[in-house]
Amino acid sequence: MKSIHVVAAVILDEHDNVLIARRPDDKHMGGLWEFPGGKVEAGEPVTDALSRELDEELGIQPTAWEPLIRIHHSYPDKTVLLDVWTVTAFTGHAHGREGQLVRWVSKSELSSYEFPEANKPILSAALLPNRYGITGSYNGLEELARRVTNGLDQGMDMICFRAPWLSSDEYREHLEYLIPLFSGTPLKLIVKGSLELLKEDGIDGLHLTFAQLEELDRKGWRIEREAVPDGKILIASCHNSAQLEMAARIGVTCATLSPVLATDSHPDAKPLGWEATHALLERATVPVYCLGGLGENNLNQCVQAGAQGVASIRDWWNI
Numbered sequence: 181m182k183s184i185h186v187v188a189a190v191i192l193d194e195h196d197n198v199l200i201a202r203r204p205d206d207k208h209m210g211g212l213w214e215f216p217g218g219k220v221e222a223g224e225p226v227t228d229a230l231s232r233e234l235d236e237e238l239g240i241q242p243t244a245w246e247p248l249i250r251i252h253h254s255y256p257d258k259t260v261l262l263d264v265w266t267v268t269a270f271t272g273h274a275h276g277r278e279g280q281l282v283r284w285v286s287k288s289e290l291s292s293y294e295f296p297e298a299n300k301p302i303l304s305a306a307l308l309p310n311r312y313g314i315t316g317s318y319n320g321l322e323e324l325a326r327r328v329t330n331g332l333d334q335g336m337d338m339i340c341f342r343a344p345w346l347s348s349d350e351y352r353e354h355l356e357y358l359i360p361l362f363s364g365t366p367l368k369l370i371v372k373g374s375l376e377l378l379k380e381d382g383i384d385g386l387h388l389t390f391a392q393l394e395e396l397d398r399k400g401w402r403i404e405r406e407a408v409p410d411g412k413i414l415i416a417s418c419h420n421s422a423q424l425e426m427a428a429r430i431g432v433t434c435a436t437l438s439p440v441l442a443t444d445s446h447p448d449a450k451p452l453g454w455e456a457t458h459a460l461l462e463r464a465t466v467p468v469y470c471l472g473g474l475g476e477n478n479l480n481q482c483v484q485a486g487a488q489g490v491a492s493i494r495d496w497w498n499i
C-alpha cells in the first residue's frame with residue numbers, strides 16, 4: 181500500500197499549551213482530535229507544506245519549528261508517514277478556518293482527548309523532555325543528592341536513578357532519599373527494577389534493561405492500565421532494530437538507543453555510528469533518546485536526526 185506523507189504540528193503557546201483540532205466527521209479518522217496539518221504535495225518541501233497547511237487550516241504562519249518525530253503507521257485502509265514538527269512561534273491568530281473545532285489545551289489535558297491510533301507516540305513525544313540524565317557513580321547519599329539537585333537546577337527534567345553496584349536494600353534506601361527532591365514538581369524520577377515499582381507514588385517511570393524487555397516480549401506481555409498507571413513512563417534500553425520493534429510492540433513510552441558513539445562506560449560495546457543511528461531512528465515508532473558518548477552539545481544533532489533528544493551520564497553528572 182502506498183504511504184501518504186502527512187505533515188502535522190504540535191503548536192505551543194508561551195504557556196506551553198498545545199493547539200488541537202477536531203477532524204471533520206466525514207474525513208478519514210473523522211471526529212477524532214488531531215494535530216493540525218495535512219498531505220505534503222508532490223515535490224513540496226516538508227516545511228513548506230507545514231507553513232501552507234497551518235495557514236490554510238488555522239490562519240497562522242509558523243516562524244520557528246523543529247522536528248519532533250516521524251511515524252510510519254498502517255491503518256486498515258491506508259498507510260501514513262506522519263512527519264511531526266514542534267512549532268514554537270507563529271504570527272496570526274489561530275482559528276478553525278475550515279469550520280473545525282480548535283482548542284488550546286495544557287499538556288496534562290491531552291490524555292483526555294481521543295486521537296487516531298498513530299498519534300500515541302506523538303503524544304508521548306510532546307510530553308517528554310529532550311534531555312534525559314542517567315546518574316553516574318557517587319560516594320554516599322550526600323553526594324548523590326548534591327549531583328541530582330545540581331542536574332535539576334541545570335534544567336535536567338527527567339533523571340534515571342541507576343546504581344548497579346548497590347544491593348537492592350541500599351538502592352531502595354537511596355531512592356527514598358531522592359523521592360522528596362522530585363515530589364510536587366513536574367520533574368520526572370525514573371528508576372531501575374521491577375514493574376511493580378511503577379505503581380508507587382513518587383516514582384514517575386521505570387527504565388527496563390534490554391534483557392527485561394526481551395523477557396517481557398517473550399511472555400507476550402503488553403502494556404495495560406493496571407500495570408502502567410496513566411501518566412507513568414516506561415523506557416526500554418535498545419541497541420538494535422529488533423529491540424526497538426519489541427519496545428513498540430509492548431507499548432513502551434520511549435526508548436534509549438545505544439551506544440551511538442564510543443563510550444568509556446561500555447568499552448566493549450561496538451558503537452552504532454551516525455549512519456546506522458539515522459536508519460534506526462527513521463524506522464522507530466516510539467520516541468528515542470540517543471545514548472552513548474553524547475551530551476548536551478549533541479542535542480540539536482540528535483533532534484534533527486529524528487530523535488526525541490539526548491540521554492547522558494558523564495555529561496551532566498560530573499559538573
Ligand SMILES: Nc1nc2c([nH]c(=O)n2[C@H]2C[C@H](O)[C@@H](COP(=O)(O)OP(=O)(O)OP(=O)(O)O)O2)c(=O)[nH]1
Nearest residue numbers: 186188208209214215216217218219260296298299
Ligand atoms: N493532520 C493530521 N493527520 C493525522 C493525524 N493523525 C493521523 O493519523 N492523521 C492521518 C489522518 C489522515 O489519514 C491523514 C491526514 O490527512 P488529511 O485528510 O488531514 O489531509 P489534508 O489536511 O491535506 O486534507 P484534505 O484537504 O486532503 O482532505 O493523516 C494528526 O495528528 N494530524
Ligand SMILES: [Mg+2]
Nearest residue numbers: 216217218219
Ligand atoms: Mg488536514
